[in-house]
Amino acid sequence: MAFSLKENVTREYLKKCVRCGQCRYVCPVLAEAGRESASPRGKVYLAGLMQSGEVKPGPGPDSILSLCLTCGACTAECPSGLPVDRIITAARALSAEVRPYSPGRLIFRHLFSSQHLIGRIPGFTAVLRRMTALATGLSTGRPARSRIPLRCLPENKKPLIRVGYFLGCATYYLLPEVAESVVGVLRHLGCEVVVPPAYCCGLPLEVAGEADSARKLLERNRRLFKSFSLDALVTDCSSCSYHLTEKEFGLHSQPVYEFSEFLVKVLNPPVPGRELAAAVIACHEPCHLRYGRKLQDPIRQVVGIIPGAKVAKIPGGSACCGGGGTFSIRHRDLSAGILRQCTQRIKSSGARMVATVCPSCTIQITGSLKSSGIPVCHPAQLIHQSYGLTGRQQDKNKHGQTGKHEK
Amino acid sequence: MPKPSRQTFRGGFPMNTATLLKAMKKILDPSRIVHGELERRLYSYDSSYLSVRGRYCPDIVVLPRSTAEVSKIMAFAYGNGVPVTPRGAGSGETCGCVPVRGGIVMDLSGWNTVEEVDVHNMQVLVRPGVVHSRLNDHLARFGLFFPPDPGSTRMCTLGGMVANNSSGMRAVKYGTTEQYVLGLEVVLPDGEVIVTGGQNCRALKNASGINLTKLFVGSEGTLGVITLIRLRVWPRPRARGIAMACFDKLEQAPAAVLDVYRAGILPSGIEILDESAIRAVNLYRPEINLPSAEAILLFEVDGNPASVEWEGQMIAEIMIKNSATVEWSTDPQRMTALWQGRSVVAAAASRLRPDGTRVFAGEDVCVPLDRVAEALRAIKDLGRKYGIAVVAYGHIGDGNIHTALVIDPDNPDEVSRLDGLVDEIHRLAVNLRGTTTGEHGVGLVRSAYSLLEHGNALERMRQVKGALDPRGIMNPGKIF
Structure with a gap:
């Protein structure tokens, strides 16, 4: 279904808002900003004015609409059933139509839509990693693609299931160790893992209002993954998994799973042998996992099977990390405030480690907890370690590589 | 954007956002002033249907965080005849917080600290922006609760509850908000700050003097701005x-x-x-x-x-x-x-x-x-x-x-x-x-029925209003 402020269907949604204000209760941006323009209700009202033509798209509405992390908490809360985050995204798309082309906009768009080309620019990945390391202290190795082949046979050579690994941009460039762990664990559990050179899932572009570019990326990915005969798609990123599921990327023949969800729902992994020493782990559930996918505790369930791991209860539950794509760049102070709330809760849980399934959360929280010495990792890394896979030589033969690829 | 129908406020102060902004900047940090045209429009509504049929846009919105700031804003508004409409979460259903005559909207929803839980004396001091369910979550740690239970528990603020004498699903046994308000700090329209229910009182009963607390409960922001609320709380069943x-x-x-x-x-x-x-x-x-x-x-x-x-x-x-x-x-x-x-x-x-x-x-x-x-x-x-x-x-x-x-x-x-x-x-x-x-x-929605309901008592209400707010700047156009 098209979801645009130009479509009547959205008008039906918009008029359902009774401005009750229940969305205010859960909005992390409003809690920090304290003004109505930051509230989901305010932005839905504005979208209504834009749709009726009373307010013209432009920089004014743009700046208000940018005050949203598209975390989806308001959508989950809304008694009238409004898809609030989608309405805001649709309003942004309307604004983007009249937004003049600027170098910044072109760079942003191509950073995601032509990333497979940009990634080849000499030094690009090194600069990206360096910038991230400076901002957050997260130091990572070379991009994942240089370490993971196109096809990896399971360890026992007899695949139970053929899995497509949707390797998202942030993991690819900034968290390659996570990708290695994901592939390692899936292989260990009997999966043949195919890692096509996926394009960006399109979510960053979509939430920025660049709906056309996002749609094109989705189609390119669809064509790419269609050429492989896969039983399921797995991604290590909750946001990719949310976006792909929302867009019915895989449908029934190739359902899309987030990694920990896949382990819990499909693979039912055996209890690993190695104990994690004194690991008190807080499981941070990203917004797109909780509100978008409506999955409550797959991370906890995966971490729970690891011997020695004790799951720390985060008081009040996981809070938004304040990342939200470009939100953390455009509204640095607000993002920092939201992140502070999030990490304060984590610290008060007594955890010595955080497990999460979103690269954006990982980067945000790592930066904030740097001084506390609390590392942030993906559950795949923990279970990889606990299965005793870490440190094994992962040469091409062991992976059973059968193809070449480039991102 | 609807055009303003007036050029000056009653006090002769020029009615435009720029002049108000200049004045407010002397009192508040600019980050707590909302003056952009679009942003102000987002203060034109509450939950009532009437608020979206009309176009009641404030000329400026302020977000004070202290009694002193509220007092200075009120003194300015009083001196210049500028209307002031206090606002909590805007979850009301009567246009109560909607600025029907323009002027200043005072968004108090971000002023949301629980100042003190006096466990021994079974009372709590809160700022007006505290959301009802957050207060009860906070009180649960002490084995206490604030009994009135509106359906809007996850939206409404305590300031709004007091101003509207809200109640809700447990009023049968526990009554309405007014039964729990022991005292208030109120900034009067001219900027003077008063404390009702006894200046330093922590007693649970008080028969001293005319009960001004009850006067402000349910006054819908027409008599002053509530800046601190002393509430009686009860042990959790x-x-x-x-x-x-x-x-x-x-x-x-x-x-x-x-x-x-x-x-x-x-x-x-x-x-x-x-x-x-x-x-x-x-x-x-x-x-x-x-x-x-x-x-x-x-x-x-x-x-x-x-x-x-x-x-x-x-x-x-x-x-x-x-x-x-x-x-x-x-x-x-x-x-x-x-x-x-x-x-x-x-x-x-x-x-x-x-x-x-x-x-x-x-x-x-x-x-x-x-x-x-x-x-x-x-x-x-x-x-x-x-x-x-x-x-x-x-x-x-x-x-x-x-x-x-x-x-x-x-x-x-x-x-x-x-x-x-x-x-x-x-x-x-x-x-x-x-x-x-x-x-x-x-609010505005039912003001047409005030005379039908109250008869000549309505005129006496107007006199009370006139005594406290002779220039009629507090939330004009409501109730009376």
């Missing part, structure tokens, strides 16, 4: 249970409620959902799975475990005698689901009609207990007469009936029929010796 009774006929429900009272039982809440409200709840939260019936009564009882169990059984017996089927639950999950289901009907009613929405208009009448059945029947008949779907639910235990009217706001014919229906509902309530509003307040 040790046990709780909910009996759900389903009736084949709507009229059977009010009679069953009276039978419970006659048996000497005072539940903490008695709520009614009509057939359409039941459907709305099931559409919003299918997991609650309410049975289909023409009416459902939810009785909440609380207290010690033995009395809760006894009262629950007694209510069940009475309901069965009244031809109802009963589910009795003390399971915390089920109770939370049922209670939440009831609290969200207000907005969830929109789900009943794909092309329609629930509008807040004529939604809060309160009638004597012995006229509830009559009122319910008459309201349903009026809905049929005007061809508008009416979802009835509410606090039947104290005769407070909420009527969710579901219309298509894009259909002008339906909108004009709505006006007729709303007028008749309000007049019906007064004719049945009730009131047009049990807990939501008057």
Whole structure:
């Protein structure tokens, strides 16, 4: 279904808002900003004015609409059933139509839509990693693609299931160790893992209002993954998994799973042998996992099977990390405030480690907890370690590589 | 953007955002002033339907965080005759926080600190922006709670609750907000700060002087700005249970409620959902799975475990005698689901009609207990007469009936029929010796009925208002 402020269907949604204000209760941006323009209700009202033509798209509405992390908490809360985050995204798309082309906009768009080309620019990945390391202290190795082949046979050579690994941009460039762990664990559990050179899932572009570019990326990915005969798609990123599921990327023949969800729902992994020493782990559930996918505790369930791991209860539950794509760049102070709330809760849980399934959360929280010495990792890394896979030589033969690829 | 109809405020101060901005910048940090045209428009509404039909845009919005700041703003406004409209979460249903004469809107929702929990003296001091359910979450750590329980618990602020004398689902046993307000810090229209209920008082009772606290409770921001609230809190009951009774006929429900009272039982809440409200709840939260019936009564009882169990059984017996089927639950999950289901009907009613929405208009009448059945029947008949779907639910235990009217706001014919229906509902309530509003307040939406309800007492109200706010700058256009 098209979801645009130009479509009547959205008008039906918009008029359902009774401005009750229940969305205010859960909005992390409003809690920090304290003004109505930051509230989901305010932005839905504005979208209504834009749709009726009373307010013209432009920089004014743009700046208000940018005050949203598209975390989806308001959508989950809304008694009238409004898809609030989608309405805001649709309003942004309307604004983007009249937004003049600027170098910044072109760079942003191509950073995601032509990333497979940009990634080849000499030094690009090194600069990206360096910038991230400076901002957050997260130091990572070379991009994942240089370490993971196109096809990896399971360890026992007899695949139970053929899995497509949707390797998202942030993991690819900034968290390659996570990708290695994901592939390692899936292989260990009997999966043949195919890692096509996926394009960006399109979510960053979509939430920025660049709906056309996002749609094109989705189609390119669809064509790419269609050429492989896969039983399921797995991604290590909750946001990719949310976006792909929302867009019915895989449908029934190739359902899309987030990694920990896949382990819990499909693979039912055996209890690993190695104990994690004194690991008190807080499981941070990203917004797109909780509100978008409506999955409550797959991370906890995966971490729970690891011997020695004790799951720390985060008081009040996981809070938004304040990342939200470009939100953390455009509204640095607000993002920092939201992140502070999030990490304060984590610290008060007594955890010595955080497990999460979103690269954006990982980067945000790592930066904030740097001084506390609390590392942030993906559950795949923990279970990889606990299965005793870490440190094994992962040469091409062991992976059973059968193809070449480039991102 | 609607054009302003006036050039100056009553005091001769030029009515434009630029001049107000200049003045406010001398008092507040610029980050706590909202002056952009679009942003100001987002302060033109509350939940009422009237607020989106009119275009009541403030000239400037301020976000003060201290009594001193509020006092300076008020002194400026008073000196220059600029209207001031205090605002909490904007979850009201009467245009109460909507600036119908422009001027300054004071958004107090971000001033949300619980200043002190005085456990020994069973009271708490809060700033006006604290959201009701957050206060109760905070108090739970001390084994305490603030009993009034509005359906808007996750939205409404304490400042708004005091200003509107809100209540909600537990008013049957625990009463309304006014019974819990021990004292207030109020900034008067001229900027003077007063403390009601005794300057340094921490007593739970106070018979000293004219009760100014009660004067400000329910004054809807027309007398001053509430900046600190001293609330009485109660120990949390040790046990709780909910009996759900389903009736084949709507009229059977009010009679069953009276039978419970006659048996000497005072539940903490008695709520009614009509057939359409039941459907709305099931559409919003299918997991609650309410049975289909023409009416459902939810009785909440609380207290010690033995009395809760006894009262629950007694209510069940009475309901069965009244031809109802009963589910009795003390399971915390089920109770939370049922209670939440009831609290969200207000907005969830929109789900009943794909092309329609629930509008807040004529939604809060309160009638004597012995006229509830009559009122319910008459309201349903009026809905049929005007061809508008009416979802009835509410606090039947104290005769407070909420009527969710579901219309298509894009259909002008339906909108004009709505006006007729709303007028008749309000007049019906007064004719049945009730009131047009049990807990939501008057604001702009019901000010037309003030004379009908209060007669010459309305003039005396105006005199009180005039004594405290001679320049008429506080929330003008409301109540009177």
